[in-house]
Amino acid sequence: MKKNRYTSLRRRIIVITLAVSIAPLLLLGGIIYNQFLKVSEQRIKDQIVHLARTQRNSLEVFLSERTTILSLMVDAYNFRTLSQQGNLAHLFDMINRRSEALGLVDLGVINSQGYQVAYVGPYNLKGLNYYQQSWFSQVISRGKFVSDVFMGFRQVPHFIIAVRGQDGEQSWILRATIDSDIFNQLVRSGQAGRNGDAYILNKQGIYQTQPRFEGQILGGSDINFQDYSPGTTTVLQRGLGNGQILYISGVWLKNYEWLLIISQQTSDQAGGLLETRNTEILIISLGCAGIILATMLTAHMVVRQLELSDREMDRLNSQLIQQDKLAALGKMAAGIAHEINNPLAVIGEKAGWMRDLLQEEQLKESIHLDEFNKSLNKIDEHVDRARKITHHMLGFARRMEPHLDDVEINKVLDQTLELLQNHARINNIKIEKAYADHLPVIASDQSQLQQVMLNLINNAVDAIGSDGLIRIATGLQNSHLVIQVSDNGPGIPKEIQRRIFDPFFSTKAPGKGTGLGLSISYHIIDKMGGSLSCESTEAVGTTFTVKLPVVVPERK
């Protein structure tokens, strides 16, 4: 029924509006958040790249400084001088006094055959031959050399810087061991954050410094060198399952022999991301709540308005239909009345003619003269009665347009009753009149008023069916005319009482009533500024009450 139509319409409006308004909102929120996330990540990456580069630069500087110092020494002193233990020790002492952070553990002079001819340092390495060591040939050929970390004779991870000296045709090597602690510290200074790490790997993936978490110095790593192309600083990003993201930056140093790795773990919510997300969610939620509220309110309003309009349209339609019907009825009534008038006229004249003829002498003697006369009188009487009805109907049909008459309500009721009293009598319905005297004459539309009275009395008759009582009372109350039509019919049930004035509502069998009578009557009385109400008790009876404001007719 209509109720469902409105409900489904309301639902559809709400769903569509919500979809169209909330979806873009969520999309926007998502996109903005994503962008922010990317920017945030980019920032972290930039930071870590910068860190790696800076660190790499420091390390390069560290190595080149020490290389330069050794080169200086090799150029300043010749082999013969430095191969003397005392001179070497003196030199070593001087250097270390100048700078504590130099990080030279020991110093050694090695001849072209690989023999360490002079050594100053903590280990007992004098006299050892290094000819077989890989670094030896590299220094001789290259001139200066920084090694990878290795164990060597001393069985401790270390790396060396060696430079080649040239004494005429003779080459010799000045070699220094770098303090791995100091070097490690330098490397470690590049770590970032509580979970960060910094270490160096060589080309074979061997750790050159001690990493914090995984692996050992001189141990293997599972680094994939494909990821780190020479010439650039690479940044990798890996999500670890626990809400952390691992950033790894790798940069090559020492002529692409060593790879410096800086790693950093950040919570994936770092950089104000959490706040942003929460703020966004809050705003979007509030927005959505607002949208939902507004949408539901609006949809409700719109549909309600529609409902009201529909109802109004129904009412207007019913009025139009009624008016159409009445107009058609009026025309029909006029036609019928006219058609009936003609035969009536003939009947009347023929009866009169017969009466005329009865005057003639012969017929005057007839034994049935009395009966003839009586019958003719009766014919006259009923022709007159029929005439009254047709004239009444024609009068009723004629006055379709509302206009003001001088209305005496008691007379109007009587006229209406004339039309119904035969029907009532046949069905043994008694009509009791309780008119007040001296009621004021009001200015009103007589035919419309009559229509209302006809409707009410008709309804009473129909309600009773047969064997009952209808009471019609008129009176004056608070400058209002009050007309009450009461019947002792079956009454109207409470739940139906609300609906009796609705258009198209009828409790009669289909075809027996249009359901428009009370609706139109209500409207007529309402337009007159009055009221039509109903009181009913089941099994007791019903009373309809019409109240009309007393409007004094204009003096003509």
Place this chain on the structure above:
Amino acid sequence: MITFRVLVVDDEIDFLETIVNRLRKRHLDAEGAASGEAALALLAKEPFDVVVLDIKMPGGMDGIETLREIKRVQPLVEVILLTGHASVETSIEGMKQGAFDYLLKPTKFEELIIKMAAAFEKKGLQDKKIRDAKIQELKGR
């Protein structure tokens, strides 16, 4: 005994015949015509004092047309309109066109007689006025 000439015009034959008979019984010189054209034809041939005219006559000339025509050719003849249609508007139109009065069908016969007498009286006065005027004119010459 008073008598005058009446022409009853109505398309309903039963009604027409009965009225004419009843009028004749009362010693009035009554004739009947069943249509506007027939009425005008009769009027052209014989003089009438009063015409009783049914307004609604389907086919051919209707009541108002007939009335207009009668008033045109014989303005002194008084016309009483009978209307079963009860349309007051037509009746008022008829009065404007010069009808003497109108009655609603079905009429009480006595009322019709009274109206016709009054119409005849008026015609009589008119005739007398004209006669007097003519006499005056004659005297004046």
